[in-house]
Amino acid sequence: MAQARVSFVPSFVNYAMNIAATKSEPKAFDTSRKGQDRVSAPVTIEAMHFDDATKSIKVFCSDGNLRECRVQRLPSLEQGRVLWKQLQVFGKNKQAVRFTAAGGFSPDKWFYTAE
Numbered sequence: 001m002a003q004a005r006v007s008f009v010p011s012f013v014n015y016a017m018n019i020a021a022t023k024s025e026p027k028a029f030d031t032s033r034k035g036q037d038r039v040s041a042p043v044t045i046e047a048m049h050f051d052d053a054t055k056s057i058k059v060f061c062s063d064g065n066l067r068e069c070r071v072q073r074l075p076s077l078e079q080g081r082v083l084w085k086q087l088q089v090f091g092k093n094k095q096a097v098r099f100t101a102a103g104g105f106s107p108d109k110w111f112y113t114a115e
Helices: 011-018 077-093
Strands: 035-039 045-051 056-061 066-070 099-103
Touching: 045 077, 056 077
Parallel strands: none
Antiparallel strands: 035 099, 045 056, 056 066
């Protein structure tokens, strides 16, 4: 029986090849899809909570949709805290909010920012 030969490129080779690459600005949200951001219609926040199991901010809105933001996909935990505080203000003041979803995902289900 013939055995297959497997070769792996050492990690230092990958590092050496990418060391000259320019650093890009951090992404607003980490997603596997490459579509454009989508923005929801204006809604008001009815209720919200942080789900420890999925590390998500979940927001129930006036249009009947439950929107979700996966905090670990944001560039930093601090950005997640700022988003939480911003959503609290919107909810308490009953302000109209437009949610933005990354990667062409539906803003009626997912979001990474609100304005």
